[in-house]
Amino acid sequence: MFVSSNLKCFIVLAREKSLKKASEILFVTSSPISRRIKLFEDELGYKLFSRSDHDFTLTKKGLELYEKIMPYYMKISEIEASFSQKNNSLSIKRSLMIGVENLNHFLFNILIKKRKKTESISYCSSDASRSLDSLLSGEVQAVISHREIDENGITAMEFYSEPVCYLQANSTERYKVSDMKKIPIIIPRNGFHEHYIKTAHMKILNACPNAQVVIVDDIDNYLFLIKSGDAIGLMSESMVLFYKNKNCFNSELNYTIEHSFPALKTYIYCLKECEKNLKMAMDSILSESEHGDAGCVRGN
Known part of the structure; x- marks a missing residue:
């Protein structure tokens, strides 16, 4: 909201040191990140990273910029989060962060395809061992998972089903x-x-x-x-x-x-009190039925 895409790509890539990991967190392919880093470097007039086959290492100038700008970046992120909370009823439909467990190429393609109809929704990779904590803390507003999670106060909607x-x-x-x-x-x-x-x-x-x-x-x-x-x-x-x-x-x-096997289902989980807002934000996704009926809700 308050941070440019070029700067966000720089911060995430500097922190993760991996284009693949940065792609998962920002939920874009590696090419747009590389382009934004190149644009950012052109604007600044110097190289920010030294590149190897798989890793990105900050140059001396890049590290200096990262260390100087990081406190301000964190502060702006806090203000952004605070603003979003104060305007929750308006902002949740415009900006929604969803954690995705077992983020792989084929699930990535499905989400990218659906995201064309919901550009306000962002996705990030989520470790199954931390997903519930991230959801309960508000770090993410929803979690997409193959697992069947049965927890008090958490609502599940069937997101995707396939043979x-x-x-x-x-x-x-x-x-x-x-x-x-x-x-x-x-x-x-x-x-x-x-x-x-x-x-x-x-x-x-x-x-x-x-x-x-x-x-x-x-x-x-x-x-x-x-x-x-x-x-x-x-x-x-x-x-x-x-x-x-x-x-x-x-x-x-x-x-x-293989009809003898149960369908592989993917669920989207959110806090029960956020269910209405999540449905509003994801209406165009949950109403789709490309591979099965979506939007089947079961509350706990």
């Missing part, structure tokens, strides 16, 4: 789970929360007790095995489409929806 699929090469498309004794099934942690992974694991073993289930952090490094028919991936439909489009595997890979 779970098997991604497989054309050569393995005819196989059923019960036939997959020699082909490993890969479940990625960046696609599901822990409870769902356990549920999926048990369902696969119930269908085929001798199945090889491999749980990995990120399936991106195993796509070549799926493409060659040496493995099968279990993931959400949006994740499947993301990887198929990204890697141009449309002619080599197919996916089948």
Whole structure:
């Protein structure tokens, strides 16, 4: 509100020292951040960062600027927060910060697409271990999560729902789970929360007790095995489409929806007293039904 986008990008990137992490916090892709830093450097007339492949380190002049401006930045941020609280009924619809657990490329794309209709809403990456604390403290006004959270005073709305699929090469498309004794099934942690992974694991073993289930952090490094028919991936439909489009595997890979698995649901949580304001701010999102009925409220 009171801080320029160029300055905000500089502060966040200086603090995080990582373009990827800054992108998650500011909820924009890395290119706009790089452009804003370049514009800021051009305005100042000197370099703010020395760059490596993955890290950004402040130059001597950049560090000097950061140390001098940080106290003022913090003060302006406090004034901005105070102003927003005093004008809560007006400002919450204009400015809403939502924490997102397990922020990954495919969920990022979904939110960016929806954000076109709600440009006043901002997103940030949220650690599952701190999400509730961030919500209760007012650091964020809502949290998006795959988890089912049952806490007094917190309301949940179904934000997104989609089926779970098997991604497989054309050569393995005819196989059923019960036939997959020699082909490993890969479940990625960046696609599901822990409870769902356990549920999926048990369902696969119930269908085929001798199945090889491999749980990995990120399936991106195993796509070549799926493409060659040496493995099968279990993931959400949006994740499947993301990887198929990204890697141009449309002619080599197919996916089948696994109807025996429960739908993967994503919820948005807020404090019960903020429910009305959140609905007002997110009306254009919660009224959408691209992948299922959204806006189903269950209060605790």
